[in-house]
Amino acid sequence: MLRILLINDTPKKVGRLHAALIEAGFEVINESGLTIDLPGRVEAVRPDVILIDTDSPSRDVLEQVIMVSRDQPRPIVMFTDDDDPDVMRQAIRAGVSAYIVEGIEAKRLKPILDVAMVRFESDQALRAQLQARDQQIAERKRIELAKGMLMKLKDCNEEQAYTLMRRQAMSRQQKLIQVAEQIIAMNDLLGS
CATH class of the missing domain: 1.10.10.10 (Winged helix-like DNA-binding domain superfamily/Winged helix DNA-binding domain)
Incomplete structure (x- = not known):
């Protein structure tokens, strides 16, 4: 079973992703707000996947994602209400493997996580080839x-x-x- 670190940055909708994960049969090993040091949290918890639930990813959120992607790469899935193409590009460049806009349904979570994992592995292989x-x-x-x-x-x-x-x-x-x-x-x- 995947070890999932859930970052909840949506105070008005607290728990929407957590409930969908539980309904889909996933185990959330840790849940925190983004006031934490994400790289430190990832080091402590060592999740397989990071899920970020946010209304719109702020610059601080994207900086935290960049640090994790650089130092402790993991598949990162971002659930958001922000469908701005520029924000989406920034998130993908920061290291987000899947950027999901609007709606979290339990039945969609497994395919979304599967796609994020495959995309992450593909990106990591490409990075390794470039480094070589x-x-x-x-x-x-x-x-x-x-x-x-x-x-x-x-x-x-x-x-x-x-x-x-x-x-x-x-x-x-x-x-x-x-x-x-x-x-x-x-x-x-x-x-x-």
């Missing part, structure tokens, strides 16, 4: 820098420098980036 690609680009730049240093030091061409680096990597059973970092460090040490 950024890492590859950064490594490629460092390898090129080391190759240039080696070309200058050994007075050789690019292909020869690359061959020297590959041989060193194979003989030491290291990755090419490790050899590149060693060359850069040695160059910095010698002040070349």
Whole structure:
């Protein structure tokens, strides 16, 4: 069963989402208002999903969502009465996986949570791919820098420098980036 942290930011409608969750058979492990520190609450409770019930997400709410999405990513579903497309975009950019406007019915909760979980997993996979690609680009730049240093030091061409680096990597059973970092460090040490 999903562990749900419910954030209730609707004082005039307190309990509407909590009651729908209970009716749908979910267990709400914690319920609080948004006066709390959301990242701290998520750390303490470690929910599978965060549900935010709000009339309209304020800047403070969105900042809290950004912090959680950055440091402790979780699927976040926001139930709101605000159908403003700009507010919706801001919430999605902040890290909300599903932005649900108007109406909370118990029978809709499971499909909504399922979609939010799938979207969250897809977003996380995309972020991981982007991070891996950024890492590859950064490594490629460092390898090129080391190759240039080696070309200058050994007075050789690019292909020869690359061959020297590959041989060193194979003989030491290291990755090419490790050899590149060693060359850069040695160059910095010698002040070349």
